[in-house]
Amino acid sequence: MKIAVLGSGNGGCAVAADFALKGHDVYLFDFEEFNENINAIMKNGGIFVDGDFVGFAEIKYAGHDIEKVITGADLIMVVRPAFGTKLFAEAAKGYIQKGQKIVICPGSCGGSLIFKKGLGLELEDESIIVSETSTLPYACRVIAAGKVHIYIKLLGGIYLAAIPSRLTENVLIDLKEVYPGIVPAKNVLQTTLQNGNPVIHPAVTLLNAALVEREKGDFYFYEEGVTPSVGRLMEAVDKERIEIGKKLEIEIIPNPVLGLIQGYMQESNYDTGYSKGRGFKGIKAQSKLDNRYMNEDVGYGLVFMSELGKQIEVETPIMDSIINIASVIMGKEYREMKSRTPETLGLSSYTVDELINVL
Amino acid sequence: MKIAVLGSGNGGCAVAADFALKGHDVYLFDFEEFNENINAIMKNGGIFVDGDFVGFAEIKYAGHDIEKVITGADLIMVVRPAFGTKLFAEAAKGYIQKGQKIVICPGSCGGSLIFKKGLGLELEDESIIVSETSTLPYACRVIAAGKVHIYIKLLGGIYLAAIPSRLTENVLIDLKEVYPGIVPAKNVLQTTLQNGNPVIHPAVTLLNAALVEREKGDFYFYEEGVTPSVGRLMEAVDKERIEIGKKLEIEIIPNPVLGLIQGYMQESNYDTGYSKGRGFKGIKAQSKLDNRYMNEDVGYGLVFMSELGKQIEVETPIMDSIINIASVIMGKEYREMKSRTPETLGLSSYTVDELINVL
Structure with missing residues (x-):
């Protein structure tokens, strides 16, 4: 071909x-x-x-x-x-x-x-x-x-x-x-x-934000950056994503389970699954905060999921909190930028049933 | 005496x-x-x-x-x-x-x-x-x-x-x-x-959370922990605090201005004011996340201010976001714990005017 x-x-x-x-x-x-x-x-x-x-x-x-x-x-x-x-x-x-x-x-x-x-x-x-x-x-x-x-x-x-x-x-x-x-x-x-990046990258970045800025990325994003508290934050985001999926009759596979299937991980959890995962070894952190881990995974990913959640009446307080804090530390109003929302995708007027049946 | x-x-x-x-x-x-x-x-x-x-x-x-x-x-x-x-x-x-x-x-x-x-x-x-x-x-x-x-x-x-x-x-x-x-x-x-701790400690802790966990406090909380993004988060919290004060006819002095008056700082800003401040030198980070920097300054301080904000109709989205994320990473529902709220202080039934006049 x-x-x-x-x-x-x-x-x-x-x-x-x-x-x-x-x-x-x-x-x-x-x-x-x-x-x-x-x-x-x-x-x-x-x-x-x-x-x-x-x-x-x-x-x-x-x-x-x-x-x-x-x-x-x-x-x-x-x-x-x-x-x-x-x-x-x-x-x-x-x-x-x-x-x-x-x-x-x-x-x-x-x-x-x-x-x-x-x-x-x-x-x-x-x-x-x-x-x-x-x-x-x-x-x-x-x-x-x-x-x-x-x-x-x-x-x-x-x-x-x-x-x-x-x-x-x-x-x-x-x-x-x-x-x-x-x-x-x-x-x-x-x-x-099912894209796991908005679940992973913003959580790791946020709880390591000062280190990214100070060390200019000179640490291992997963091996060092993922600690138990980071794992808990990823899990909380993942739960909201899974709830959005449920409302749309889509079964979202939790990130660590998918990580096993994909071969990234050997343990299915939000902590050592990442810090010790085969597919995450040797990956350095971003050299500055102004990077796709925030700009794409918050500005597009989390904002989209949060707005979709609003549209179909699924609450996303943890995603919203990450969006708020990320917006402050990045000096960018991610939600107001509307980089990716149900509206920009042409889906904002659809009911839950229409979303399920049209696509 | x-x-x-x-x-x-x-x-x-x-x-x-x-x-x-x-x-x-x-x-x-x-x-x-x-x-x-x-x-x-x-x-x-x-x-x-x-x-x-x-x-x-x-x-x-x-x-x-x-x-x-x-x-x-x-x-x-x-x-x-x-x-x-x-x-x-x-x-x-x-x-x-x-x-x-x-x-x-x-x-x-x-x-x-x-x-x-x-x-x-x-x-x-x-x-x-x-x-x-x-x-x-x-x-x-x-x-x-x-x-x-x-x-x-x-x-x-x-x-x-x-x-x-x-x-x-x-x-x-x-x-x-x-x-x-x-x-x-x-x-x-x-x-x-006017207590500046809830403005300072949670913001620094949150954006250094993985490092606190990983290094067990073996870094300088202010000198290393306060970077420009941390400063922006402190500033955003401070603005909400100042707005609550305004509604109560209290002029809240912004943290860096007070830091100059108190002698902590030599520069009035949310960044190098802290990382280079005379009064912040040599202070190590907490040895674990489960510490008063979160338990007191979020669980009491920010929860109180957020609830007071609700009572007098001042919005506190950044405080609320920090409370939400801190609750997740600490595994404690700080807001539901009601450690310190207008209610526990016996102030929850007061209007703005009563709050101003009774105390």
Whole structure:
């Protein structure tokens, strides 16, 4: 297959390399301001990979010509943080053809809805299948230009949903070879809610905020940063997320249980499950507070869940408290920024029943 | 004068030593379970002091006989954390005589109201003057049994209020010699609200919670623990406190301004004011989270202010968020514990005008 990968960061490089090592023709795009990996990959002719899997992945093209990357691609993998979703949709619009399948990987809070809207397509349009995964299928970091380290590739617990969800199997079939652990979700609300990052990252960051600032990230985010009190805070957030899921008839798997399934963890708890987990070893903290752990996982993730909770009458006092305090310490009014809310996803007028049935 | 000091912890030893060094006859009481300092002081015949002032303070009596300590005392200084106030009142009841003056030092959230109630006295009773200070007049720590280190003795910014407040001057006159920087407050709500600890300690603790747990207090609470984000959180809490004051026609001095007046700080800001402040140097963090920095300053201080805010219709979202998250990480439902609320102080049925006029 021709695979288009949009995004050349940690996740984009891992996805591109994984598909290429499975023998697919991979074309990689990023915007001109992100050219470090692109240039190295172009020069080397591919991506060096080490860690959980190892090799040199030949990449057919790495560059800034989105038309060349998208045209004729069977599968378009969009791999970027939440704030980039709309930008990629705008760049891709006009080049995407009927019959192409798009995977927002990961959805990072309803990314498939944002992308579809960004392409100018109605929710009901089935000519192009837009889907999303619940999580990035790797813990990975670019450790040098054109070289990605895979801490782990997830064994399972990767959910996929298309819009509408009865099209999910059409995409799943193309992903199974590279991601044998991928399973269908009920709908994109499940992939969005099953994303564990908003449960994990803000809690760890908040209770280590002074240390992040003081040490500029020079400590291990999970191994050192997760203590029993951090675990209790993650658990409290997770409980609220699970309640939101219940109201929407979606069973949300608690984070530590999913961590076992994915291979991140060896113990199913909110404390040593993280601090001793195989998939969390060696990951340094963010170098400053102004980072996606807050900007994405609070500004998009928790704000979205809290607003969704309001809409369907599920209380989220702990999420709300984290949003409030994060807003103060970051000097950003995350809730008022409305980066991702049921409204921005076009879902704010739906009742619980409509949310369950439309998607 | 004969001075009775109830409480032999950090503050009690400092108060006892300071009065004794000024030539007063000091009698020191504590409960039998707190006998370490008492025994050393009894054996040595006094308290060794170093730091901001230095000397050996002769103590007439240190022991567990409260009758001996209280009888004939001109001034009774009650020096203990918030949770101890009621216990001391119950122990003192029956021994206190008309005409005696009592100072709850510091009030730690309406301590004078609790003490007066604990003695079985009505709010209006003037036969015994119960009063409170806004703060402990020292930053101090007992560094060995019977030996207290005074980081600083406060230069000013110590507020005093009696119940009712028109009796304040009667107590002030006896304290001026030892505390030249003491000034009258409008009422006990001012002394309660002007206590800066609930603004400072929970914010620093929360954003350093994982480090407290991991390092068991082996870092400098202010010098290392206060970073710009911690400062922003303190400032947000302080703003809510100031708003509560405004509604009650009390001008609350912001913490860093008061810190300058008291001599803790050399810069009036919420960041380097603390991390570089003279009075905050060398103070280690708590050895575990389960400590008065949370149990008293959230469980009593912030819960009281938040509930008072509700009563008089001042919103306190940041205080509430800290209470929520602190409750989760401590595994204690601070709000439901109602350790100190307008209700426990007997103030919950009062309107704003009544609160202003009764006290």
